[in-house]
Amino acid sequence: MFSLNGKSAVVTGGGSGIGRAISMLFAKQGAYVHILELNQDAASETISKIEQSGGQAKAYSCDVSKQVQVIEVFNAIGAIDVLVNNAGIAHVGKAGTTTEEDFDKVYNVNVKGAYNCLYAAIPLLIKSGKGVILNMASIAAIVGITDRFAYSMSKGAIYAMTLSVARDYMADGIRCNSISPARVHTPFVDGFIAKNYAGKEKEIFEKLSKSQPVGRMGKPEEVAALALYLCSDEAGFITGNDYPLDGGFIKLNN
Incomplete structure (x- = not known):
């Protein structure tokens, strides 16, 4: 079960943390993993770990906030089966203390970056006749988190975009879900x-x-395990859903 043999998967921000865990698990399950990463040293380390374990992967230097770069990379990759929009940055601050520069930076990476990858990937998935998109949201999209104004804004956008993409491309055989980690x-x-x-x-x-x-x-590997399921054929009946992975934070944090 949960095999990705023969599938081509794109993971943004695959150089460390959750993105690295997803990239490594997807490769272990048979996918050829394409890592889009701004930090090339981190990406190279992930590639090395994957290859040492017998998997296949390739890294691409890419700033996801730049649409031209993103389109060039996706055109170079060609046919894909899975997109994991994981790349993102955090910011600490309230609405009254977040500068315009910081707000724009978070938006450009977390929101526009995800949009750019969707924009580039969806035509490829449509051409293939099917595919899976997984977006990394956050519990900050669902509950109020102290001092996380810009970050919460960005993850709320990811949550909404997930529903929109799932609805718009259902007839094209494309599934789209999100994970909201604590x-x-x-x-x-x-x-x-x-x-x-x-x-x-x-x-x-x-x-x-x-x-x-x-x-x-939580552990990055726990997020990766859920990501694997949602991107596998076994989850073929699941689309337009967000999955909190939160250690009980949303429902039990009284």
Whole structure:
């Protein structure tokens, strides 16, 4: 079950964290993985890990916020079966403290970047007669998260775009879903804590972990496992849905 043998999958932001976990699992399950990544050193490390495990993958230097670059990369890849819109950045700030520059930066990567990949990928999927799109949203699209104004805006847009794409391209055999993780333990989280809470890393890590009712952060591999299912043929009856992966955060965090 959950085989991706013979399938071509594009994963944006596959150089680290959730994107790396998805790329590695998809390759393990037989997909040829195309990684779009701004950080080429990180992308190369993911490719190396995949190849060491017997998988196949290729990295492309690409800024997803630049449509010309994205279209060029997708045209070079050619036929695809799966698109995972994972690339994204975070930002800390409220509506009254978020600068226009920071707002635009988050929008350009998280929202426009996803749109650019959709714009480039959908004609290829239509040509193939079927395909799967998976967008990475967040619980911030569903509940209020303190000091995450711009980030929440961007993930709310991802949530809405998922529903729109699922509706518009159902007749073309394209499924589209999203995953909304709560806090997942990635290198970004460690870097964020070190930068903002120097000397209190252990204390803050524990606090952030316990903000999930299950008492810990999620693992990138857990997100990847759900991504694999949603992109596999076994999920052929699923489209237009968002899946919280949140350790009970939304329903049980009273």
